[in-house]
Amino acid sequence: MDSRLKKFVDKIKDKPLRKKVTEIIENPTIEIEGKVYSGLSLEASPAGMSRHHSYPGGFIEHVVATTEIALNLCNIIERIYYGKVDKDLVISGAILHDIFKPLMYRVKENGSYGATPLAERLDHLTLIVSELVRKGLPLNLIHIVCAHHGGEVGPIWPRTVEALVCHLADATDSRLDGEVLRAARYLSREATGEELYRLTSKEAFEIVHSKVVEGWDGVKKTVEKIKQKRFSTEF
Numbered sequence: 001m002d003s004r005l006k007k008f009v010d011k012i013k014d015k016p017l018r019k020k021v022t023e024i025i026e027n028p029t030i031e032i033e034g035k036v037y038s039g040l041s042l043e044a045s046p047a048g049m050s051r052h053h054s055y056p057g058g059f060i061e062h063v064v065a066t067t068e069i070a071l072n073l074c075n076i077i078e079r080i081y082y083g084k085v086d087k088d089l090v091i092s093g094a095i096l097h098d099i100f101k102p103l104m105y106r107v108k109e110n111g112s113y114g115a116t117p118l119a120e121r122l123d124h125l126t127l128i129v130s131e132l133v134r135k136g137l138p139l140n141l142i143h144i145v146c147a148h149h150g151g152e153v154g155p156i157w158p159r160t161v162e163a164l165v166c167h168l169a170d171a172t173d174s175r176l177d178g179e180v181l182r183a184a185r186y187l188s189r190e191a192t193g194e195e196l197y198r199l200t201s202k203e204a205f206e207i208v209h210s211k212v213v214e215g216w217d218g219v220k221k222t223v224e225k226i227k228q229k230r231f232s233t234e235f
């Protein structure tokens, strides 16, 4: 298991729950009509095709960031509001909330992402909910996954503090990443006339920062630096 995920999984106190979460992370596949569907590796997968974390490695970064935000929200609930929150459920929910996203994407010949045949029939949320039911995970954990998109675009609004925490953490990280990627794409396009292919969050933050510090010249320099770095690692 990726060490960044393991760090959180190790914090799950309930042993049977930790075991089940571990099994799913180590083998994120689903069987339908006797056919086992697997996808990109968790390490290689993006977490979106274009809106957020749309680059190799984006999936793990999104899951780690979501879990980190969720745990910070738990601390606020406990220390500032003196509320109760089940951290085992929050950690498990945050880690598993998008676990079948890697089954949704395929790498096309030109290197961009497209939808898999499975993604054309079922979305990641439905798939994960089904698998968690099949594997006998707790109802309150299944609810977290089911409610993670919120009730406007998802099937149900969060009805527990744990589900609300995971929904807010997911929305915050998706928005944070999506906005910075969008800004960096715009800056790069305006400054150089072209967009960087599969811009990573790290690169996007660099571009946005360079605009603040050095203006459009900074953007040009940073985009050029990123292109050269990519060229030297590719060859």
Ligand SMILES: [Fe+2]
Pocket (backbone or CB within 6 Å): 097, 098, 124, 125, 148, 149
């Ligand atoms: Fe999702």
Ligand SMILES: [Fe+2]
Pocket (backbone or CB within 6 Å): 062, 066, 097, 098, 170, 174
């Ligand atoms: Fe997500």
